Amino acid sequence: MxxxxxxxxxxxxxxxxxxxxxxxxxxxxxxxxxxxxxxxxxxxxxxxxxxxxxxxxxxxxxxxxxxxxxxxxxxxxxxxxxxxxxxxxxxxxxxxxxxxxKDIAAQHERDSLYILMKLANNYYIQNLWEHSEGQRIGHAYLKERGITDDFIKQFELGYSLDSWQGFHEYALKQGYTDGLLEKAGLIVHNQEKLYDRFRGRVIFPIHNLSGKVIAFAARILKPADNQPKYVNSPETPIYHKSDVLYGIYQAKQKIKQVDKCFLVEGYTDVISLHMAGIENVVASSGTALTDSQIQLVSRFTKHITVLFDGDTAGIKAALRGVDKILEKGLHVKVILLPPGEDPDSYSKKLDSLAFQTYLQEHEQDFITFKAKLLMEGIGDDPTQKAEAIKEILQSIALIPDAVNRTLFLQQCSRLLDINEGVLLGEHNKILVRKEKEHHRPHKLVHNPVNELQLTAKRGELIPLNWAATIEAYEQESIRLLLNYGSIILEDGNPLSTYLLQELADVPFQHPVYKHILSTYEELALQEQVIDINFFVQHTDERIQKTAIDLTASPYEVSDKWQEKYQINISKEEDNLYRNAYKNILRLKLRLIHQLIEENNKLLKNTVHEPEEEDKLLQVYATLKQSETAIAQQLGMVIIG
Ligand SMILES: [Zn+2]
Structure with missing residues (x-):
């Protein structure tokens, strides 16, 4: 603990x-x-x-x-x-x-897997630098590929010895079990035999966003017929291939800073670009780009630039993946490398300044790129031309933003020398077809403010029962307490003093509101400075969530904006006492209603001794008096 x-x-x-x-x-x-x-x-x-x-x-x-x-x-x-x-x-x-x-086995499985992956990573790194085989074969190979020691260290590259049991034996000695080793994908179980998954390969660790090693990609050193070029970790509880991008941990700061992310294909492409001074780069690691990978990038930037190898054969296949990025509302640019080059080879051919200049000069937006690519070599063949136009329009139709779509249509009209109206007509046909295919209902624009107002109204105007209404007023009391408790009223006391006094004899019904109120009271009694953080950081998730829900503001009008447009927006602080008073009266009134109802039930439903009946009638009279008194006060507050 x-x-x-x-x-x-x-x-x-x-x-x-x-x-x-x-x-x-x-x-x-x-x-x-x-x-x-x-x-x-x-x-x-x-x-x-x-x-x-x-x-x-x-x-x-x-x-x-x-x-x-x-x-x-x-x-x-x-x-x-x-x-x-x-x-x-x-x-x-x-x-x-x-x-x-306690021992490792007792810890949470995920935690153990993270620790184990870190151990394995250190083991492979140590092999590379200190073991004679690692130095002679692994390190020499990376050197030959032009990766300098600084970058070998930065990307934590390692080497797995050409042995069936090297890591397995090492990990057992450290106290790990076969079960966990297999679960981590580090050893393989085959026909009663257990052996190392990675043997005689250079190891690229794959990190998650926070820098933890979650998987490995192991590259072969010499091409061999019966061996795959890469052996990768399988899916594990901590590694989901489709959610991960290679290099995101090393790139995220730079991506945020320059508001752009380069997308390449392989592990060595990422490292080569870093060596050429470009740090905002990630790789999809050879697989088709997934939705969650795109979403991962879109947390940091809305601008993706895809680097294409110089062979045109691969590009057409890659276009589909790029369409996916458009569909997610991101801005896509592409860079085509010279024939026969990939990012790794080309960045090493040029010095870093020349390479960066090449990228800057050859970056073009995706739609233009696709249009040019598809029109290439078509000449005047009308059927082929129509086919190409249709394909380009398919991509444009994926862009969620209507303004951007219009801009691209205009651009393509110039580029393809086709009347804009004709393009627009065709484009709209595609949109209508898509709507039909997906049976998409008309999508309302999401507006959190409206939603909140609706919820508030639901609580106040359509009470389903007393409990729900009472809960709404309890909630409002807690909201005022948490947001404005420390604000000093005209009488010189903080609002919290007033609220706590008024609520002292009100039995709260909702367990979370009740808990917050009593905790607040306790803290106030100890004369502690009460900070909203106390509740926001509470270890009970329900209390934490409630405190946040009640103090978060969905929208804000900046002071500058108010000045600029000369609008005066009355702030809640201005009417604090009145609102608090009103809310407490409403809460008390509802409680009395509830009590009257319960009392009536008792009177109606059972046969009573005359004495008991008298008592109930007395209670009824008292309650009725209170009801009238509170209603009067409330009326004055509302009217006055
Ligand atoms: Zn959300």
Missing amino acids: LNQETIQAVQQAALIEEVVGDFVTLKKRGQNLWACCPFHHERTPSFSVSPSKGFYKCFGCDAAGDSIAFIKAIEGISFIEAVKYLATKYSIPIQETEEGH
Whole structure:
């Protein structure tokens, strides 16, 4: 177990904007930072990060939490792992209580797999640098491929000895079991025999976003007939091939910085581009690009540039993959390398400045590129020309943004020398057909603000029963307390003092609101400064989630904007006391209604002793009096 001090130190140090910023590109709007949500697919940002409140909240899919919760969710790891991850990031010493030093097998399986992969990576690295076979064969090979020692180290490249049992025996000595080794894909089980998966190969470790080794790609050194060029890790609990891009960990900062990502095919292409001074590059590792890989890039940038090898045969096949990127709403450019060259070979042929210049000068947008490519060599054959036009229009129709589609149509009209109206007509036909094929209902534009208002209205205007209405007013009380508790009212006391006094005799029904109220009261009694972070960082997820939901603001009007357009937007702070008063009266009124109803049931349903009946009638009268008194006060507040 981690001790409490470590957790607290992490909570204080891990600024939400820094932690989230490692995974998505945040843009400032109002007081908050916004991005497209990393937890669900969307094209307009509804994922907000509040640096002042220390939490993230998505108005699209409702994901929310503090820094630790974010790491937990995005990495799919345990609370403890998330704390450790952040402790490492912020160089906070990790203190564990006694029972923490249990053996590896007792730990969570994923945690064990991460540790095992790290061990394997270190083993392969050590082979490369220190073992005579590794030096002679592995290191020599990388040198020959032109990869310098600095980059061998940066990408943690290694070498697996040409042996059936080398790693297997080593790992057993370290206390790992065959079961875990097989689960990690490091050893293979074949006809009662267990042996190393990677033998006599150069090892490229594959990292996840946070830099953990999750898989290996092992390349053969000499071409052999019966051997594949690459042997890769199989799918494991920590490695899903289709979700991963090679080099994303090393590239993510640069991608954010320059707002662009180069996409290449192979592991050595990525390393070569780094050596040529281009760090914002990832590889799909030979497979067709998947939706989740595109989404991974789109967390950091909306601009992808695909590098194509110089042989035209491969390009036409690759066009489909690029269409997928368009479909996800990203901007795609392409660069075609000279015939016979790939990124690895060409970046080594030129010096880094010349290579970078080549890339700059040959970058063109994808639609133009595709149009030129398809029209090549067609000449005046009308059938072929029509076929090509149709294919280009198919790509344009994939672009979700209508303005961009129009721009591309105009461009193609010039490029292909075809009347724009004709193109537009054909394009619209494709769109209509697509709609029909997918039976897509008309898609409403997602608007988080409207949704929130609707929810609020649902709670207030259409009460299904007393409990639901009471819950809504309880919620409103807690919302006011969390957001404005420390604001000083005209009488010189904070709003919290007023709210706590008024709510002291109100029995809250909702367990979470009840818990927050009593905790707040306790803290106030101890005269502690009450910080929203206390609830936002709460280890009970329901409390954390509620605190975030009640304090997150879905939209903001910046002060500048107000000045510019001379609009005065009344702030909630201006009517705080009145709103709090109104809400408490409503809550109390509903509670009394509930009590009256219960009392009536008792009166009706059972036969009572005269004494008991008197009591019930008395209660009824008292309740009725209170009801009238509160209703009157409420009327005055509402009218006055
Ligand atoms: Zn979301």
